[in-house]
Amino acid sequence: MKSLFERCYQSGKKLTDKTELLAQELNDSPPAYFDGLNMTLLEGVKPVTKVRLPSGEIKEMLMLGSNSFLNLNWHPRVIEAERNALDKYGSGAGSPPLYSGTTDLHEELETELAKFCGTEAALLFPAGYSGNIGVLSGLCRPGDAIFCDSSNHASLYDGARLSGARVIPYLHLNPKHLERCLKQSEEPGKLIATDGVFSMEGSLAPVDELVRLKEKYDSLLMVDDAHGFWAVGPDGMGTASVFGVRDKVDLHYGTFSKALGSVGGFCAGKRHVIDYLRYYARSTFFSSALPAATAAAILESIRIVKEEPEHLKNLKRNRNFFQSELEKRGINTLNSRSAIIPVLVGDEEKLGKLQMALFDAGIFSNIGTTPAVNASKCRLRLNVMATHSLEQLNFAVETIEKLAKKFQVIPA
Numbered sequence: 454m455k456s457l458f459e460r461c462y463q464s465g466k467k468l469t470d471k472t473e474l475l476a477q478e479l480n481d482s483p484p485a486y487f488d489g490l491n492m493t494l495l496e497g498v499k500p501v502t503k504v505r506l507p508s509g510e511i512k513e514m515l516m517l518g519s520n521s522f523l524n525l526n527w528h529p530r531v532i533e534a535e536r537n538a539l540d541k542y543g544s545g546a547g548s549p550p551l552y553s554g555t556t557d558l559h560e561e562l563e564t565e566l567a568k569f570c571g572t573e574a575a576l577l578f579p580a581g582y583s584g585n586i587g588v589l590s591g592l593c594r595p596g597d598a599i600f601c602d603s604s605n606h607a608s609l610y611d612g613a614r615l616s617g618a619r620v621i622p623y624l625h626l627n628p629k630h631l632e633r634c635l636k637q638s639e640e641p642g643k644l645i646a647t648d649g650v651f652s653m654e655g656s657l658a659p660v661d662e663l664v665r666l667k668e669k670y671d672s673l674l675m676v677d678d679a680h681g682f683w684a685v686g687p688d689g690m691g692t693a694s695v696f697g698v699r700d701k702v703d704l705h706y707g708t709f710s711k712a713l714g715s716v717g718g719f720c721a722g723k724r725h726v727i728d729y730l731r732y733y734a735r736s737t738f739f740s741s742a743l744p745a746a747t748a749a750a751i752l753e754s755i756r757i758v759k760e761e762p763e764h765l766k767n768l769k770r771n772r773n774f775f776q777s778e779l780e781k782r783g784i785n786t787l788n789s790r791s792a793i794i795p796v797l798v799g800d801e802e803k804l805g806k807l808q809m810a811l812f813d814a815g816i817f818s819n820i821g822t823t824p825a826v827n828a829s830k831c832r833l834r835l836n837v838m839a840t841h842s843l844e845q846l847n848f849a850v851e852t853i854e855k856l857a858k859k860f861q862v863i864p865a
């Protein structure tokens with residue numbers, strides 16, 4: 454049986470057949486997880502956050518549903534930096550970077566990011582999603598080939614398709630299959646694109662193996678470490694640094710929307726590649742720049758990660774504790790090695806019930822199902838933050854165990 458969103462997408466002939474069907478299905482028999490997609494936060498994300506439910510009820514919930522892993526969105530230095538920049542630069546950039554959208558703060562941030570990645574240059578994008586669209590469609594064109602891990606984030610696939618290059622998905626975390634695909638490809642322009650930390654399961658791409666293959670097959674390697682930078686590896690330097698190959702990656706890609714709790718994306722690499730993208734990545738050329746106040750907040754967050762090691766230390770302690778406690782109870786966390794800890798459920802109905810029961814118990818979680826992952830591998834997607842206490846995480850573990858038994862996700 455296809456999931457609701459698959460059925461509606463494929464249904465009917467006229468453009469509005471599917472929109473009417475979705476509206477009707479959501480009205481008549483919404484899936485159990487639907488409420489979870491329609492929560493409204495009444496304040497910024499904290500370990501316990503005030504949330505308004507679709508029913509109108511307001512509840513304080515233990516927040517396990519935010520990508521703000523270091524929870525720096527509340528750090529007093531970040532808020533002060535953003536306030537000061539607002540006083541000087543006002544609220545918005547008003548133009549794309551190559552018109553009048555670049556301030557000294559944007560330049561400083563690009564320099565800082567190039568240093569962080571150990572590269573010559575970096576380029577900012579107004580969002581992580583749009584940056585991937587710009588990089589891939591700017592760099593690749595028909596006649597090229599883009600090799601994508603099958604679990605890559607949607608923005609890598611969307612950018613790859615838009616480029617007109619041949620998009621070649623390879624089996625998830627499977628360098629052997631990638632090698633077969635590379636061997637068969639006759640395109641002279643080859644790019645391997647992968648998530649660093651996979652966003653729906655928290656596992657890491659084998660970047661050392663990907664480096665070996667990109668060298669053997671004369672390809673470029675792009676690692677999108679949206680969930681890895683400032684969260685994974687020594688000093689938060691990301692997935693490639695876990696494998697000791699940071700200097701071998703051609704294009705480092707990251708976002709400010711996860712560990713740093715802000716917004717925006719960036720790409721870092723050789724100066725001639727980055728400068729080319731300034732003109733050819735249409736999602737920066739034709740899009741207004743990040744607000745300068747956002748650049749100020751991001752710069753301050755990056756300084757904090759360097760100067761206050763306790764944030765990374767607490768994140769590591771929390772994710773290790775949470776994952777090992779869940780696994781001790783027989784819960785499948787899909788080999789996560791990051792602050793994204795999934796709970797595999799594999800049945801959308803059970804998943805919906807489990808998530809609802811967690812909301813009732815005061816725990817905010819996300820789910821992963823179609824279109825992000827196949828419904829047969831649907832899961833809870835839980836995110837740990839540096840600011841959670843072990844008591845809060847322990848409460849979550851015990852509640853998840855109890856409810857997973859109740860809904861037969863694990864044996865009672």
Ligand SMILES: Cc1ncc(COP(=O)(O)O)c(C=O)c1O
Nearest residue numbers: 580581582606648652679708710
């Ligand atoms: C790997 C990856 N790349 C890009 C993005 C998009 O980033 P943003 O949410 O900043 O637009 C995400 C978001 O989850 C992601 O997981």
